[in-house]
Amino acid sequence: MASTTEENPNQPISPVQVLYCEVCTFPLEYCEFGSSFTRCKEWLQKEDPDLYDKYYSEEALQAKLGTLSLEAQTKLEKDTAKKEAKAEAKADAALKKKMASQITIKRIERNKRKHVTSVHGLEAFGVDLKKVAKMFAQKFATGASVTKNPQGLEEIVIQGDVSGEIVEMIEEGTGILKGVPKDNVVQIEEKKKKSTD
Numbered sequence: 320m321a322s323t324t325e326e327n328p329n330q331p332i333s334p335v336q337v338l339y340c341e342v343c344t345f346p347l348e349y350c351e352f353g354s355s356f357t358r359c360k361e362w363l364q365k366e367d368p369d370l371y372d373k374y375y376s377e378e379a380l381q382a383k384l385g386t387l388s389l390e391a392q393t394k395l396e397k398d399t400a401k402k403e404a405k406a407e408a409k410a411d412a413a414l415k416k417k418m419a420s421q422i423t424i425k426r427i428e429r430n431k432r433k434h435v436t437s438v439h440g441l442e443a444f445g446v447d448l449k450k451v452a453k454m455f456a457q458k459f460a461t462g463a464s465v466t467k468n469p470q471g472l473e474e475i476v477i478q479g480d481v482s483g484e485i486v487e488m489i490e491e492g493t494g495i496l497k498g499v500p501k502d503n504v505v506q507i508e509e510k511k512k513k514s515t516d
């Protein structure tokens with residue numbers, strides 16, 4: 320858009336308004352191509368009823384669908400509903416899996432005054448375990464590696480007791496730990512069994 324407005328220090332120039340959909344994040348024209356069209360429409364109806372009418376009123380839809388046969392219209396609606404249901408089920412399953420995933424930070428006593436710390440469960444949040452191990456090794460200036468635990472699951476083992484620091488790093492979203500939910504963290508202490516009391 321060409322602008323002939325001269326700069327005036329006393330008056331701010333208003334920016335070009337492009338309204339983006341808060342549901343699918345695309346400009347409004349693109350909502351119908353996404354997998355959340357129904358929710359997009361609900362949002363716009365609340366947000367801006369006038370704009371909603373412009374896009375989705377009976378007349379607007381008639382004008383748009385005028386060229387399609389009734390059969391094609393029905394198929395289009397069915398396809399959209401199917402696509403939405405699929406996307407929603409997928410998002411639901413992913414969210415459930417995420418929420419159910421526990422991150423276990425275990426302080427393990429190797430012998431008197433010597434500990435290692437194991438961290439399990441970060442991979443569920445899309446974190447590269449090798450990279451995290453490297454970050455821990457650098458931050459704590461100690462050994463850290465990715466190993467398989469007795470259950471055959473991968474975990475990060477760090478030399479020394481750094482469990483508290485790791486909890487803090489997750490809480491603060493340090494580096495690649497950003498986005499890992501702190502509520503899913505469980506701290507465990509594993510004491511060495513005493514042979515005699």
Ligand SMILES: [Zn+2]
Pocket residue numbers: 340341342343344345347349350351353355359
């Ligand atoms: Zn949208």
